[in-house]
Amino acid sequence: MSAAVSLPAPVDAAPRPSGVRPTRGATAARFVAVLLLAAVWVFPLYWMAVTAVSPADAVREGRVPLVPTSPTLDGVRTAFTEYSVGPWILSSFAIATVAVALSVVLSLLAGYVLAKQEFPGKALVSLFVVATLMIPAEVVLIPQFDLIARIGWVNSFWAVIVPRAAEAFGVFLTRQFLLTLPDEMLEAARLDGAGELRILWSVVLPLCRPLIAVLVVVTFMYRWNEFALPLVVLRDPDLYTLPVGLAFLQGQYATDYPALMSGALLSSLPVLLLFVLAQRSFVSGLARTGLK
């Protein structure tokens, strides 16, 4: 079973160095240094949260205290009532959920074939999938928009979901993961007359839980945070995703910081929560793929 897990070992499980043992004093000093750096690092996020619960006049006059003295939910209320943050969150959730489900399924299918099957043209297919990694989304934005307009998908969630349903990183992560799976298991199933989809479903899939966790959390983060594509194809403000809506608010109401930071906070909480719950999957997935 453990042979199936090719994802990098979780950092915490690594062997402790034995030789160069730091003294207790040195560790304490290091701890204090890290604590201070972490405080600085997290400050912008903290400040986002503080601003979200601060009264608008205090923010406007630049006298928000470092620790909130009179927290209020006015900013959050404005974000939902005056601006359409609610529908935007729903858009983002709908798009991210469908896109993640699709891309996990398609990555498993393609990754399984590339890892465990031999067929004519395999090298060429692999090369093609690799090549797509070299196409930055921002570079093809203009022709992509033209294409989507011709399909008639402007203002359709499909315009954001379908082009991202296949992810080269997901295909490769799956391939790498499955390469370590012993072929004997598959051969046994093949001898029993099982088809490839059957094998993928009942032999391979049950071993893929850590892989699927990584694919889900990393892909969710990408889709939830996605900006350029929804920006150009979703023109109707009611259909905006949360990042597009927030960018629009930033442009229109640049100084209504409590409402803006409430929106920013609402955008950050789901990914931060997912990140806390599945930190290992995040860390191994990001350390492995690197490209956002």
Next chain:
Amino acid sequence: MSVTTAGDVASAGPPGKLVRPGRPGGRGRTASAYLMLAPVLVIFAVFLAYPLLGAFTTSLTDATGIGAARGVGLANYRDMLADPVFWRATGNTVLLTVVSVPLVLGSGLGLATLLLRNLPGRPVFRALFLAPYVISGVVVAMTGHWIFDENVGVVNRALRALGSDGVAWQSSSGAAMVSVLVMLVWARSGLAVIVYLAALQEVPQQLIEAATLDGAGRWQRLRYVVLPQLRPTTFFLAVIMVIETFRTFDVVYVMTKGGPQHATELLVTYSYAQGFAARAQGYGSAIGVTVFVVVLVGTVLWWRAQARTEADL
């Protein structure tokens, strides 16, 4: 769907010998392989390869997105070379890359070194440093816009408390660039932290112990033992970060809109402004193609580094 032919069963190979999976042969098996690959291949072809071709062909036209486009040869590229804003955007992109990538790698390695070994609460700290990386670029930009607000932002409030007049983060071009740089480094260093942390744990302890026995101090061990061991990691991160920086869009688009007066304009934001806001699709595409060529070179380097790293392992 998938068919296991009799031939496959017959050639299953002697037990004990490593059996190669799904040998070529059975036409049914080839068909099933392509069926399972089809969705991914079709999506890549339609939504990436075809638009890439489109970027090249559009860059040779005067397309506006309305009406028919006429071919104009290389005119867009000639215009580009004569366009001071294009050069400003190129300069800014290169400057941002040259400054931010070493900062990201340096802070990543520094923080990873501090987190290494049995530090109490390490998973928590690691999570805190990675947090800015998992939130959206739009949120990073909004937060940056707010903390660097010239009048009531917390950065200028702190500077004023220290007796300075504060900095014109939004209206002065140099300061605006610095504020973008700070937010980008903040948002991206977390990745370098976790990648370095993983790599540092792979450095053989015997090497470090041997160096210690030879009398090497902390800095000498870092300089002569650890850093050379980390070279493939550093190269991998550097290439990734160069590509990411060349692709930077959301942070700048939301935080400064490329302003003031194109002071923070990047190639990708300028391509967007031309292609969508100004409806000069041909010109915008020409800028996009330029970015593509640069990223292509970077990605090829990345793949070669990947291959080398894997060969080393």
